[in-house]
Amino acid sequence: MSTVLLTGASRGIGAEFVRQYAADGWRVxxxxxxxxxxxxxxxxxxxSGDRVRVHAVDVTDHAAIDALATDLAGTPIDVLLNVAGVLVANPFGQSDYERWMNSIRVNVFGPMKVSEAFVDHxxxxxxxxxxxxxxxxxxxxxxxxxxxxDYRSTKAAVNAVMKSMSVDLAGRRIIAVPIHPGWVRTDMGGSRAEVDVATSVTGLRAVIAGLTIAQSGRFLTFQGAELPW
Ligand SMILES: NC(=O)c1ccc[n+]([C@@H]2O[C@H](COP(=O)([O-])OP(=O)(O)OC[C@H]3O[C@@H](n4cnc5c(N)ncnc54)[C@H](OP(=O)(O)O)[C@@H]3O)[C@@H](O)[C@H]2O)c1
Structure with missing residues (x-):
């Protein structure tokens, strides 16, 4: 049985990942x-019964992430999925630097810290x-x-993070990729978005399942296409 660990599981794309992986027999x-x-x-x-274990973790709380990694020591994790994210769409001239820093903590430091904490798993x-x-x-x-x-800079930054990880973790034969889920109808994407959440997650899961080491460090979409950096 394969195991996935994901952040941002409370709603939106994350909750749908939990639903689909659990329905497919994964440990979540x-x-x-x-x-x-x-x-x-x-x-x-x-x-889903006991296939899903829920953990209360804010991705900006590094001590909580380390504590969970210690708690799960010895548990192999096949897919580590950083889903948690925030979107602040400030136009030029209206930057809110405190909120921007929170976006960096969630969207950039979050995936980095979770990856560092769970790399042995x-x-x-x-x-x-x-x-x-x-x-x-x-x-x-x-x-x-x-x-x-705000949003663009944090996602460009996490793309750079994932690219470096793909290089640094190749020796461990770890595949590291950033993937765009489409414009999805969630709280973040809004009701006019193009893709429903089930379709997005079905596509994402198929791309993740088919990932090869040759694709590590590529910037992909939920349909498997490659995007320009
Ligand atoms: N929807 C789209 O069109 C779209 C497009 C491109 C990329 N994405 C990306 O896909 C991911 C999921 O998006 P979504 O549409 O599902 O968003 P969403 O519906 O707004 O959900 C955001 C998720 O992130 C969690 N989160 C936010 N801050 C957190 C923190 N400090 N610690 C832990 N969890 C935190 C939220 O938890 P709470 O419930 O506790 O707030 C929630 O589970 C995000 O990274 C987003 O940038 C989405």
Missing amino acids: HALARDPGNARGLAEVCRV VTASEQRKIVTLTSVLGSIGGNEAGGMY
Whole structure:
């Protein structure tokens, strides 16, 4: 039985990952900062039984991440999935630097810290994959609309993080990729988004399942296409 550990499991894309992986027979470690308020996650847990273990972890709380990694020492993690993210879309001239710093803590330091804390668990697994949900809005080459300084910069930064990880962890035969989930109908994506959450996660899971070491360090979409950095 394969094991996935993911952040941002309370709602949106993360909760759907929990639902689909559990339904597929995977063991799931679902991290949410406030599981008591995660109604979607509670329902998934109810139907999934003991395949899903929920852990209360805020991705900005590095001590809590380290404590969980110690708690799960010896547990191989096939897929480490960084899903938690925040979107602040400040236009030029209206930067809120405190909020921007929080976005950096969640969107950049979060995936980095979780990956550092759990790299031995991933190394001990069969599949050895570290995946971070990024955004096409983090593509510098693809930026023609401007704006969104906060969100774009954090996703461009986490893309750089994942690229370096792909190089540094190749010796452990770990595949590390940033993947864009599409424009998805969640609280973040809004009701006018193009893709429903089930379709996005079905595509993401297929891409993750098919990842090869040759794809490590590529910037991919939920349909397996490659994006410009
Ligand atoms: N939806 C889209 O169109 C789209 C497009 C491109 C990329 N993405 C990326 O895909 C990922 C998931 O997006 P989504 O649409 O599912 O977003 P969402 O519905 O807004 O959910 C965001 C998730 O991140 C969690 N989170 C935020 N701050 C956190 C923290 N400090 N510690 C732990 N968890 C935290 C939230 O937990 P709480 O419930 O506790 O707030 C929630 O589970 C994000 O990284 C996002 O940038 C989404």
